[in-house]
Amino acid sequence: MSNQHEEHESSHKPPVRKEMSRRQFLTYTLGGATAFMAAGVALPMVRFAVDPILQKKGEGAFVKVVEISKITSEPQEFSFELKQQDGWYLSTANLTAWIRKDESGKIYALSPICKHLGCTIGWNNDKNFPDEYHCPCHGAHYTKQGKQLAVASKPLDEYKVMLKDDWVYLGEIIPNTIVK
Amino acid sequence: MFKNVYNWIDERLDITPIWRDVADHEVPEHVNPAHHFSAFVYCFGGLTFFITVIQILSGMFLTMYYVPDIINAYNSVEYLQTQVAFGQIVRGMHHWGASLVIVMMFLHTLRVFFTGSYKAPREMNWVVGMLIFFVMIGLGLTGYLLPWDNKAYFATKVTLEIANSIPVLGPVLKELLQGGTIVGAETLTRFFAIHVFFLPAVLLILLVGHFIMIRRQGISGPL
Numbered sequence: 001m002s003n004q005h006e007e008h009e010s011s012h013k014p015p016v017r018k019e020m021s022r023r024q025f026l027t028y029t030l031g032g033a034t035a036f037m038a039a040g041v042a043l044p045m046v047r048f049a050v051d052p053i054l055q056k057k058g059e060g061a062f063v064k065v066v067e068i069s070k071i072t073s074e075p076q077e078f079s080f081e082l083k084q085q086d087g088w089y090l091s092t093a094n095l096t097a098w099i100r101k102d103e104s105g106k107i108y109a110l111s112p113i114c115k116h117l118g119c120t121i122g123w124n125n126d127k128n129f130p131d132e133y134h135c136p137c138h139g140a141h142y143t144k145q146g147k148q149l150a151v152a153s154k155p156l157d158e159y160k161v162m163l164k165d166d167w168v169y170l171g172e173i174i175p176n177t178i179v180k
Numbered sequence: 181m182f183k184n185v186y187n188w189i190d191e192r193l194d195i196t197p198i199w200r201d202v203a204d205h206e207v208p209e210h211v212n213p214a215h216h217f218s219a220f221v222y223c224f225g226g227l228t229f230f231i232t233v234i235q236i237l238s239g240m241f242l243t244m245y246y247v248p249d250i251i252n253a254y255n256s257v258e259y260l261q262t263q264v265a266f267g268q269i270v271r272g273m274h275h276w277g278a279s280l281v282i283v284m285m286f287l288h289t290l291r292v293f294f295t296g297s298y299k300a301p302r303e304m305n306w307v308v309g310m311l312i313f314f315v316m317i318g319l320g321l322t323g324y325l326l327p328w329d330n331k332a333y334f335a336t337k338v339t340l341e342i343a344n345s346i347p348v349l350g351p352v353l354k355e356l357l358q359g360g361t362i363v364g365a366e367t368l369t370r371f372f373a374i375h376v377f378f379l380p381a382v383l384l385i386l387l388v389g390h391f392i393m394i395r396r397q398g399i400s401g402p403l
Contacts, residue, residue: 087256
């Protein structure tokens with residue numbers, strides 16, 4: 001059969017066909033099938049592992065912190081509790097904020113986390129830096145509005161503020177919007 | 181691209197001969213299901229290894245969420261099973277694979293027994309295989325406790341009673357495995373350590389021995 005076929009072929013011009021060798025075909029088939037099965041095993045595990053970054057982030061809830069009448073133009077520290085669901089574990093985080101109202105009566109709240117390396121700043125806590133926020137770790141200090149004066153490269157973060165029924169509510173932490 | 185990277189490494193480390201040693205070997209006709217379909221019985225060992233690899237992989241991923249602690253263990257398992265994407269699949273692989281590995285290993289043992297492959301010169305490999313069998317049973321029994329639910333708790337009580345029934349050494353062994361006088365916090369951490377670190381390490385060493393021996397001695401001849 002094959003001999004007849006060859007004779008038949010040789011009587012004409014052999015057609016130019018790009019043929020895949022049997023070895024190549026089997027290599028591709030085996031490789032493809034192996035890759036498919038390996039992916040079937042690996043993909044669920046990878047999706048399982050990356051789940052935390054793909055989970056929908058909950059809308060930052062607002063927490064009731066203090067009566068509006070207690071806010072002065074001098075920054076005051078207020079602490080509040082934030083309920084957070086951490087996987088299977090429900091916990092409360094204790095947070096603090098420095099809250100004041102500016103000359104026009106606008107209330108804003110600054111985060112006490114130093115923008116240098118994350119220590120906790122205080123208001124008026126160093127006599128060399130009166131009426132400033134000062135960080136005891138590496139001497140970063142900030143103005144009332146949170147503008148950085150030394151060491152740190154960014155102004156203090158602020159909390160989202162919501163005023164309702166004579167109370168100040170604080171939400172998620174956002175970059176400072178008061179100073180440029 | 182891939183070929184260039186391979187060649188670059190091969191020029192320096194000459195890895196092709198190593199690769200040949202591992203992968204390039206003849207499969208005799210009597211163990212090739214393409215020649216005699218009944219030769220599929222020779223696949224059970226490879227299938228056992230395949231499932232073992234899946235067990236190791238899925239187990240590694242499960243520990244990303246699991247905590248071996250009596251307060252959080254059940255909650256973390258419930259969380260990973262119901263809240264995490266593909267959690268049911270990954271835990272399912274580990275759960276069903278655990279049973280399947282025992283089944284495959286048992287079928288492999290039957291094949292070796294009925295083809296007489298345990299006979300000289302392969303007696304040592306039979307012994308190593310038996311040790312692997314016990315390690316696998318140990319992995320199954322220790323893993324059973326980890327979800328920390330009722331079934332896990334009472335199954336472990338039974339397991340520990342089995343250990344307790346060993347003459348003379350039993351009670352000491354039971355207390356050692358239990359990490360105290362009750363099945364509790366210390367039992368869970370102990371079983372976790374045994375399940376995740378000690379037994380897998382022993383298993384891998386035994387498997388390497390099993391594979392080196394079969395490669396040295398070759399597969400036993402046709403019946």
